[in-house]
Amino acid sequence: MNTHDVTVLGYLVVLLAGVVLQLLATRTRAPIPPLGKVFAWAMSTRTRRIGVLVAWAWVGLHFFAR
Amino acid sequence: MTGGPGDGGPAEPPARDQAATGGPPGDGRPPATGRLPTIGEPPAGEDAGPGHGATALAAGRAGPGQVATALTGLREPVVVILLLIAFFTWISGKPLDGVLMLVVGVSLAADAARQARHGGPPESRPAGSGPQDSAAAPATAGRRRSLALALLAGGCLYVLVVGSFSRYSWPATVPVVALGTVVVVTGWRGPRHSRPAPVKLPAIGLALWGLVLVAGCLWELSALLGQPTLTTSSYAHPTISTLTDPVLSTWAGRSIVLAGWLGLGWFLVER
Numbered sequence: 408m409n410t411h412d413v414t415v416l417g418y419l420v421v422l423l424a425g426v427v428l429q430l431l432a433t434r435t436r437a438p439i440p441p442l443g444k445v446f447a448w449a450m451s452t453r454t455r456r457i458g459v460l461v462a463w464a465w466v467g468l469h470f471f472a473r
Numbered sequence: 474m475t476g477g478p479g480d481g482g483p484a485e486p487p488a489r490d491q492a493a494t495g496g497p498p499g500d501g502r503p504p505a506t507g508r509l510p511t512i513g514e515p516p517a518g519e520d521a522g523p524g525h526g527a528t529a530l531a532a533g534r535a536g537p538g539q540v541a542t543a544l545t546g547l548r549e550p551v552v553v554i555l556l557l558i559a560f561f562t563w564i565s566g567k568p569l570d571g572v573l574m575l576v577v578g579v580s581l582a583a584d585a586a587r588q589a590r591h592g593g594p595p596e597s598r599p600a601g602s603g604p605q606d607s608a609a610a611p612a613t614a615g616r617r618r619s620l621a622l623a624l625l626a627g628g629c630l631y632v633l634v635v636g637s638f639s640r641y642s643w644p645a646t647v648p649v650v651a652l653g654t655v656v657v658v659t660g661w662r663g664p665r666h667s668r669p670a671p672v673k674l675p676a677i678g679l680a681l682w683g684l685v686l687v688a689g690c691l692w693e694l695s696a697l698l699g700q701p702t703l704t705t706s707s708y709a710h711p712t713i714s715t716l717t718d719p720v721l722s723t724w725a726g727r728s729i730v731l732a733g734w735l736g737l738g739w740f741l742v743e744r
Contacts, residue, residue, distance in 0.1 A: 411710075414709075418713065448674050453660075454549050454585060456660050457661060459741055472650055473643065
């Protein structure tokens with residue numbers, strides 16, 4: 408396993424962790440909110456809402472804009 | 474992320490009133506006709522709209538304790554994160570992204586500082602006060618459906634046209650920057666829909682989600698720093714951008730990713 412594989416594996420682990428958290432949130436009674444509720448919470452104040460929307464805009468800029 | 478001066482709860486009063494009058498929350502009255510606005514009170518008819526950040530910046534220049542007030546805005550974690558993103562984006566060869574992040578971060582800091590100075594939270598419409606709450610008449614349902622269809626058609630056209638342009642070209646840059654700006658400005662004005670007060674989420678759960686997010690960011694950062702230079706991609710230490718290059722090199726790939734980006738944006742705006 409080379410460094411490329413390790414790096415990709417790291418991304419997959421993070422992604423898997425997110426999936427596991429979502430499953431725990433929706434399938435069990437663990438004190439974990441589902442991602443939709445986390446976003447609703449994040450969008451409930453201006454500061455956080457702008458932070459989330461800017462992060463979204465940044466993704467588009469990063470992948471498409473010069 | 475909680476408890477800061479800019480973290481208004483749902484039960485807090487609307488800031489748009491506050492921003493417009495400089496007065497107490499809920500005091501949305503314009504200045505009386507025939508008298509000049511006083512300090513901290515905008516001219517009659519002025520509202521907190523898309524120019525709200527500029528108003529905040531202007532307000533931040535007046536009054537005593539300017540430095541302390543400006544630093545108040547930096548207590549917001551979101552502001553610090555935006556400024557860090559601006560810095561790292563700039564040094565990784567994307568100055569336009571960096572400047573945009575910087576503008577939003579500074580505007581948000583000024584807004585938070587202004588809110589702290591006036592002692593009010595920066596939240597806008599509370600649940601139940603929006604015009605859409607009383608507009609639940611069946612007559613509007615058809616119009617909403619037509620609007621949704623128009624937006625869907627516009628979105629499809631957007632992803633097909635913008636996806637046809639090569640990445641990092643000006644024809645691709647302009648519509649992406651334009652849409653991002655429109656969405657952020659819309660978010661600045663307030664939520665599109667009034668909604669019930671969100672329940673308090675368990676701190677442990679929020680911390681776990683935050684941990685996943687931070688871990689992903691740090692892993693991406695470590696890959697970025699593992700490159701030969703910040704602007705040269707590396708096979709050994711691929712960033713997410715490097716990994717998605719093959720997909721984004723085709724029209725179909727770009728259109729699909731753009732569709733996902735648009736869908737996520739719509740999902741967020743509707744929260």
